[in-house]
Amino acid sequence: MFALTEKNRSIAQLLLNTGTCPRCVFRFCCVGLEASYRHPYKDLLRELHEFLEYNKEKEDRFCCEIADPPCKRIRLENMGEGAEDLNQNGALQQTPVADDVNVAMANSTLKVCNVCLGILQEFCETDFVKKVCQKVNSAEYQFTSFVFSVSLPPQLSVREHAAWLLVKEEMGKQGLSLAKEDIVQLKETYKWIIHPLFSEELGVPADGKSLFEVSVVFAHPETDEDCHFLARVCPDCFKPAKNKQSVFTRMAIIKALDKIKEEDFREHFPCPPSSPKNICAALEIQCTNGAIFVAGRYNKYSRNLPQTPWIIDGERKLESSVEELISEHLMTAFKADSFNFSSSGREDVDVRTLGSGRPFAIELVNPHRIHFTAMEMKELQQKINNSSDKIKVRDLQLVTREAIGHMKEGEEEKTKTYSALIWTDKAIQKEDIALLDDMKELKIDQKTPLRVLHRRPLAVRSRVIHTMKSEYIDDHHFRLHLKTQAGTYIKEFVHGDFGRTKPNIGFLLKRTADILELDVESVDVDWPPTLND
Amino acid sequence: MAAAVTPGVTERYFTRWYKPDVKGNLCEDHCILQHSNRICVITLAEAHPLLQNGKTIKSINYQISANCSRLQNKVSGKSKRGAQFLTELAPLCRISCSDGEEYTIYSCIRGRLMEVNENILDNPAILQEKPSTEGYIAVVLPKFEESKTITQGLLTPKEYEEVLLKRFNSTS
Ligand SMILES: [Zn+2]
Numbered sequence: 001m002f003a004l005t006e007k008n009r010s011i012a013q014l015l016l017n018t019g020t021c022p023r024c025v026f027r028f029c030c031v032g033l034e035a036s037y038r039h040p041y042k043d044l045l046r047e048l049h050e051f052l053e054y055n056k057e058k059e060d061r062f063c064c065e066i067a068d069p070p071c072k073r074i075r076l077e078n079m080g081e082g083a084e085d086l087n088q089n090g091a092l093q094q095t096p097v098a099d100d101v102n103v104a105m106a107n108s109t110l111k112v113c114n115v116c117l118g119i120l121q122e123f124c125e126t127d128f129v130k131k132v133c134q135k136v137n138s139a140e141y142q143f144t145s146f147v148f149s150v151s152l153p154p155q156l157s158v159r160e161h162a163a164w165l166l167v168k169e170e171m172g173k174q175g176l177s178l179a180k181e182d183i184v185q186l187k188e189t190y191k192w193i194i195h196p197l198f199s200e201e202l203g204v205p206a207d208g209k210s211l212f213e214v215s216v217v218f219a220h221p222e223t224d225e226d227c228h229f230l231a232r233v234c235p236d237c238f239k240p241a242k243n244k245q246s247v248f249t250r251m252a253i254i255k256a257l258d259k260i261k262e263e264d265f266r267e268h269f270p271c272p273p274s275s276p277k278n279i280c281a282a283l284e285i286q287c288t289n290g291a292i293f294v295a296g297r298y299n300k301y302s303r304n305l306p307q308t309p310w311i312i313d314g315e316r317k318l319e320s321s322v323e324e325l326i327s328e329h330l331m332t333a334f335k336a337d338s339f340n341f342s343s344s345g346r347e348d349v350d351v352r353t354l355g356s357g358r359p360f361a362i363e364l365v366n367p368h369r370i371h372f373t374a375m376e377m378k379e380l381q382q383k384i385n386n387s388s389d390k391i392k393v394r395d396l397q398l399v400t401r402e403a404i405g406h407m408k409e410g411e412e413e414k415t416k417t418y419s420a421l422i423w424t425d426k427a428i429q430k431e432d433i434a435l436l437d438d439m440k441e442l443k444i445d446q447k448t449p450l451r452v453l454h455r456r457p458l459a460v461r462s463r464v465i466h467t468m469k470s471e472y473i474d475d476h477h478f479r480l481h482l483k484t485q486a487g488t489y490i491k492e493f494v495h496g497d498f499g500r501t502k503p504n505i506g507f508l509l510k511r512t513a514d515i516l517e518l519d520v521e522s523v524d525v526d527w528p529p530t531l532n533d
Numbered sequence: 534m535a536a537a538v539t540p541g542v543t544e545r546y547f548t549r550w551y552k553p554d555v556k557g558n559l560c561e562d563h564c565i566l567q568h569s570n571r572i573c574v575i576t577l578a579e580a581h582p583l584l585q586n587g588k589t590i591k592s593i594n595y596q597i598s599a600n601c602s603r604l605q606n607k608v609s610g611k612s613k614r615g616a617q618f619l620t621e622l623a624p625l626c627r628i629s630c631s632d633g634e635e636y637t638i639y640s641c642i643r644g645r646l647m648e649v650n651e652n653i654l655d656n657p658a659i660l661q662e663k664p665s666t667e668g669y670i671a672v673v674l675p676k677f678e679e680s681k682t683i684t685q686g687l688l689t690p691k692e693y694e695e696v697l698l699k700r701f702n703s704t705s
Contacts, residue, residue, distance in 0.1 A: 423541070447648075451546065454570040454674060458608050458647060495542045498574065499652055499659070499667035512666075514541035 002047050003036035004029055013052050014170050018272035020163065021113035022048045023120035023193075027184040028167050034192040041121060114272060115163045116186055117156065117220045118279025124193045128282070133201040135285045136214055140335075142370045143212035143289060145204050148194060150187060151217040153280065154250045155226035159273040160186065161257045166271045211290025218280040229268040230256040292364045293404060294330055295528040296381070296396035297357030298322055298343075303517070305390050306349040308341065318349070325391050327362055329384045335368035344407045344525045345416070345486060348518075355417075355522040356530075357394060361404045372398060395531045406527035414486045415466060415524050419479060421517040422494055424509060427475040432509060436468040436480065439508075447500040449492045463488040480505070481521070491515050543665055550684045551578055551693035552641045556622065560700070563641050564665065565687060571680035573642055575625060575670045577660070580697060582636065584664055589631040590657035595649055597624045603649045603671070613674060616645035621686075625649065625671050628660075642683040644675035 004012055008029040015025045022044040023037050031037070039047075112118050122128060136146075160183070168178050195206040198214070227248045231238045237256040238247040257265075265271075300307070300322055309324065310317040323341035331339060343360040347353050372380070374397075381396035442465040448458050464485045471479040482490065489501065494515040496504035506513035547566040555561045562578035577584055595603040601617075603625055608616045619625075619640040626649065629635040640646075649671045653660045660668035675683045688696065 450568055450572050450574070450672065451570060453572055453647065453672070455611060457610050458613065496667065497542075498669050499650075512541070 002051060003031040003033060004048075004051055009052065010174070011167055011170055012048065014166065015115075015163070015272075016048060016052065018166070019111055019114040019275040020272070021045075021111075021116060021121050023124075023189060024113055024115040024163070024186075027186065027189055028163060028178075030178075030182050030184060032184060037120075037189055037193050038196065041124065112276050112279050114275045115156075115159050117153070117159070117223065117276055119152065119156075119186060119190055119218065120193070122279050123218075123282070124190070124197075126197065129194065129197040129201055132214065132216065132282075132285050133198065136202065136287050139287050139368065141212060141287055141289055141368050143204060143210070145207035145210040146198065146202060146212045146214050147208055147210040148191060148198060148206060149213055149215040150190060151215070152187065153218055153220045153223070154248050154253050155220065155223050156186060157250065157253050157257060158226045158230070158269065159223075161265065162269055162271045162273045165262060165266065169271075213288050213290075215284070215286045215288070216282050217284040217286075219283045220276070220278070220280045222276050222278055226269070226273075227253055230260065233264055233268065234259050288366050289368065289370060291401070292334060292336070292367045292370055293361055293399045293401055294334075294364065294377075294396065295359065295361040295399040295404070295407070296326075296393050297359050297528070298326065298353065299355075299357045299392040299394075300347065300351075300353040300390065301392070302390040303350040303352060307343070307346045310349065320388075320390070322391055323362075325388050326360070326384055326393060329380060329387065330362055330364060333369065333372075333380050334364045336364035337366040339364050342404070342407070344414075344523055347520050348491075351518045351520060353520040353523075354419075355520070357392070358520065358523045359407050359525050359527060361399065361407055361528075363401075395528050397528055397531060399528060403527070407525060415483055416486050416488075417521040417524075418482045418484065418490050419519045419521050420482065420490060420494060420515050421473075422478055422480055422505060423476055423514045423516050424478075424506075425476075425512040428472070428478065428509070428511075430472045433470040433472060433478050433480075436470045436505075436508065439465070439468055441466060442468075442503075444488075444493060444504070445502050446489055446492060447497070449489050449497050450500070461487070465493065477516075490518055547574070548684075549690050550687035551690070551696075552687050553578075553580075553693065553696045555639050555641065556637070558636075561636060562693075563639065565641055565684070566665065566669075567684060571675055571677065572647070573644065573673045573675060573683075575638070575640060575642075575673060576668070577638070577664045577670070578693070579664070580700075581664075582634070583628060583630070584661055588661070590660060591629050591631050593626055593628050593653055593657055593660070595626045595654075597626065603646065604651070606646045606649065608645075608647055613645060613647065616647065616674070619644055619646055619673060628657075638670050640671070640673060641687070642673055642675060643679060644673040644683065647672040647674050 003026055011029055012025050015028060016022075020028075022041070025048060026036060026044075113121055161180075164178070164180055164183060171178050191206075199206050230253060231247065234256040237252050237259065240247055241249075304318060305320060305322060305325075306318055307322045309321045327339045327341060330336070340363040341360065342362075343358055345358065347358070377396050377398065381393050384391075384393050384396075444463050444465060446461050446463055448456050448461075465488065466483040466485070468483075469481040471481070473479060480494075482493075484490065484493075489497075491497075492501040492504070494505045494513055496502075496506045496513075504513070543566060547568050550565040550567060551562060552565070553560075553562045555563050560580055560582055562580045564576045564578040566574040566576060568574075582588065583590065597603060603617070606615075606617045608614065620643055621639070621641055623640045625638045625640055625646075627635055627637050650669050653668060653670075662668065
């Protein structure tokens with residue numbers, strides 16, 4: 001049962017004497033059995049004192065601890081009640097020794113560990129677990145597992161290093177050595193202990209791949225200055241970084257500890273590390289759920305509605321947008337913090353999107369609700385559609401992050417069909433525009449349109465107008481149905497953009513042409529899958 | 534006199550600004566079309582001598598000095614690296630006519646040169662046929678923070694009309 005053996009005795013004694021907690025003692029004695037750390041703290045402390053302070057003559061017994069676990073547990077539980085019980089057990093023979101243990105225990109129970117600063121002490125207790133779980137439960141997240149992440153104060157690495165030097169020195173006296181990477185890591189140990197406790201309290205398993213993350217940030221202001229000497233000794237490890245508040249990052253400290261000579265370290269930092277007054281503080285307890293992705297297709301029926309919020313010089317030009325009309329309902333339903341909208345191409349504010357609509361996907365960041373049935377998704381779609389006549393959504397569904405790639409895949413190769421209302425300066429006859437119908441796979445060269453040149457690189461792009469079908473309206477108006485390669489700027493193909501798109505409709509008809517209205521008739525992307533209504 | 538004003542694209546998205554008698558040369562008026570996105574298109578104003586009846590353009594030259602050609606202007610990336618910087622009085626090109634006259638066209642606004650119109654090299658006639666669309670001279674991108682101030686010294690269409698009227702009255 002008890003994890004230490006005789007060969008650990010001197011190290012355990014040394015660490016305990018210098019103010020190190022039993023779990024940290026185990027770590028430096030390379031105890032790899034997870035269960036050993038999970039025993040209640042008081043039991044571990046008692047067992048450690050027992051191991052060290054008496055039965056020294058019974059070395060063999062400790063070597064084969066594991067043979068007798070339940071018996072030991074009972075013995076310990078009864079310990080406080082009376083010495084006669086202990087005698088019954090047969091393991092303990094002298095009551096005065098038991099008193100010694102109690103006195104020693106009382107001294108070290110409250111002591112804050114000089115290596116873990118309380119992480120493997122109070123922060124492994126159910127009180128703390130309950131406090132964290134209360135916070136988790138009050139946030140009303142839907143989750144089926146969790147991953148626990150912990151951020152420890154960086155100075156713990158310095159203290160760990162000091163303790164390691166101490167232990168290494170002691171082992172050296174016995175002709176033994178201890179590699180730093182053989183010490184069981186504090187974070188790992190902490191998770192061994194805390195995972196089962198969280199799991200029980202939350203009622204779901206711990207899973208390293210879980211999308212639901214519970215994170216705790218620990219700080220220990222009292223010892224924040226522990227690492228400062230490193231910057232003086234190894235200045236090149238601590239370069240100020242733009243996005244970091246302090247140069248004392250975990251990585252920088254580990255790098256410096258790796259580099260620093262033992263004598264330099266010992267000169268600046270006590271080995272063993274001094275005992276602190278206070279335990280760490282849990283600064284932040286946060287929950288985040290992995291993003292959820294929703295996809296669908298939208299129609300846009302308004303010529304006054306931009307796809308995304310239209311803001312110039314910090315001022316809103318139009319009150320709404322396609323992305324907002326869809327996302328506000330999703331944000332409410334999924335109780336998300338924020339969203340990211342993406343789509344297969346986009347249309348201008350004055351362009352309608354008809355037909356089966358344009359594929360879109362929305363990432364919902366940190367959603368509290370994540371489980372939706374197909375029926376509930378359909379209801380959500382209905383809710384969006386009932387709330388505005390400017391847009392309509394179909395095929396609304398939950399998708400994976402990976403699937404969104406299909407929406408952008410081969411965007412260049414896809415075709416789009418449009419309907420344009422065109423005006424000409426000189427009068428037209430049906431015959432004048434019929435020539436457009438005969439043009440197949442017309443290759444055009446488009447310079448980046450002037451209207452987007454301020455934010456896009458200047459380039460000449462080759463595009464193909466696959467087919468055109470003209471519909472005569474009157475002397476100066478006709479409708480043109482076009483099937484084009486995706487990425488073609490239709491407005492510029494019609495009016496020519498100062499002759500920067502060549503050829504253009506004006507050029508082909510030998511007159512000035514202008515576009516009055518444009519509709520997207522279809523976006524030929526077969527994702528997301530069509531749903532039956 | 535002036536070419537018929539074409540409605541449509543130019544009027545919908547661009548604001549017209551005029552600079553009369555550029556560099557003190559009588560009637561050599563320029564017209565700057567500024568898009569709502571701050572991009573400026575430099576064109577000839579209707580009253581410019583080059584657009585008057587009987588003028589024939591012989592050649593257009595973007596080589597404005599021994600070591601500076603506007604044709605060598607290349608911009609790259611979203612930020613348009615490598616653009617030539619233009620001040621108000623930076624020459625864009627020189628246009629010579631069959632009557633022996635030569636005219637210099639100036640930027641009129643501060644900004645970075647995006648492109649010059651190479652189409653008018655092969656077909657100078659479009660400069661005269663469609664001066665405010667296909668016959669433009671150059672495209673200039675003013676600095677974001679100067680996009681409002683660069684047109685301060687220029688005339689609105691209404692103010693320009695008054696200049697034209699005065700000019701007409703003094704010559705007749
Ligand atoms: Zn500890």
